[in-house]
Amino acid sequence: MFGFEDKNLLKKMGNVISHRGPGYLGTYVDKNVCIGHRFLRIKEEQAQPMHNENSSAWLVCDGSVYNYLELKNELDIKHRFYTNNDTEVILHLYEEDNNSFVNKLRGDFAFALWDGEKKKLILARDRLGVKPLYYANIDGKILFGSEIKSILQFETLERKVDRKALDSLLTFRFISGPRTMFVGIKKIMPGNMMTFEKKKAYTKKYWEINMEPGKEKEKYYVSGVRSLFEESIRLRLTDGNIGVYLSGGVDSTAIMAFLNSLIEKPIKTFSAGFGDEKYDELKYARIVAEHFGTSHHEIIIQPNAINFLPVTIWYFDEPMADPTAIPVYMLSEHAKKEHVNIVFVGEGADEVFGGYEQDKIIMLTDRCRGIIPD
Secondary structure: OEOOOOHHHHHHHHHOOHHHOEOEEEEEEOOOEEEEEEEOOOOHHHOOOEEOOOOOEEEEEEEEEOOHHHHHHHHOOOOOOOOOOHHHHHHHHHHHOOOOHHHHOOEEEEEEEEEOOOOEEEEEEOOOOOOOOEEEEEOOEEEEEOOHHHHOOOOOOOOOEOHHHHHHHHHHOOOOOOEOOEOOEEEOOOOEEEEEEOOEEEEEEOOOOOOOOOOOOHHHHHHHHHHHHHHHHHHHOOOOOEEEEOOOOHHHHHHHHHHHHHOOOOOEEEEEEOOOOOOOOHHHHHHHHHHHOOEEEEEEOOHHHHHHHHHHHHHHOOOOOOOOHHHHHHHHHHHHHOOOOEEEOOOOHHHHHOOOHHHHHHHHHHHHHOOOOO
C-alpha cells in the first residue's frame, strides 16, 4: 500500500494469500508505504522485501529474472548484493537507469519498487503478463497485490460489479484488462510500468508485440521458433521437482520431448480423462508417456468434480469461462501430492501458432492474396 501506513491491514492482505507462500510473510513499513511478500521457504538469502546498499530503495517481486547472472556481472562492479535471489538485480538496475531498467529484464515477474528518497512507487509487470498484479486508488490511498482478494481486505472498498467487465466476460469469455469484475480494482497491464509520485500516477508501456508481418521465408521462422522454444524451456529449468501436464497433443508432447533431452531421471507426467471416449485423450497421452518413459499419473474427472467450482473461483478471484479450470485444478492437487512444484504446460500454443480452424482460413486467405489478382 502507498500513501498511508496500516500494519494490521498489511498483515490481513498477506494472510489472505498465504497459499502463495505459507512459510513466511516479510514486510517493510514506513509512514508512506507498506509492502509485504509471501514466500514458500524461510531462507535468509532469498527473503523479501529486499533493499539496496543504503536501504533507500525496497523491492518485492513475484517471479523470476532469467538473465540475472548476466545482469549481475554487469552490476557487481558498482553494487553489493545481499541475497542469492535473482530478482535483486531489479533494485540495482533501477539505481543505474530509472527510466528504462525494466526493458533489460527477461523473465516472468510482477514487482513493486519503493524509492524512499524520491517518495516514488513503481508497479510493473512482465511483457506477456504471466504474473498477475492488481491495484486500486481509493481517495489517494493506493492498494496493490498479486490477487484481488488481498485488496478486498480494505474494509471501506465498495464491492460493486463492473458492468462493462461483465459485458467483456459474456462476449469474450474473459475480462479484458485493465478492468476486473470489481469497480475500482484494475490490472496492471502486461508490458506496463506504473509510477505513483506526488499524488499523481503515470503509466508507461515499455514493451509491445510487433504486429508487422515478417518478410522472411517460412523456413527462417520455423528455425527461429524452434531455437526460441528450446531456449525458453532451458531458461525455466530449476532445481525443483519438475512435472508436465500431458494431453498427447503436439504442444505438451513437444515440451516433453525437449525436457526429456535435458533431464536424466524420469519426469512425472499428469493427464486428466473424462471416462468418455468422445472427449478422452488419455490414450494419446499414454503413448507419449510410454515413449519417453515418464512416471505417468492419470485422474478421471467425475460429475462430482463440480464440487471444486467454489474453491476454483476463490483462486481466480473473478469469473473465468474456461472449461479446463476444474480439471487443471484437480491435476495440480495431484501433482502437489507427488511433490511436484514446477509444471510445464502447453497452454496457449493454439493461440500463438494459429491452431484453430478459423486461423487456418486466415492463413489460406493470406496465401491466396498473392495468387489472385486485385
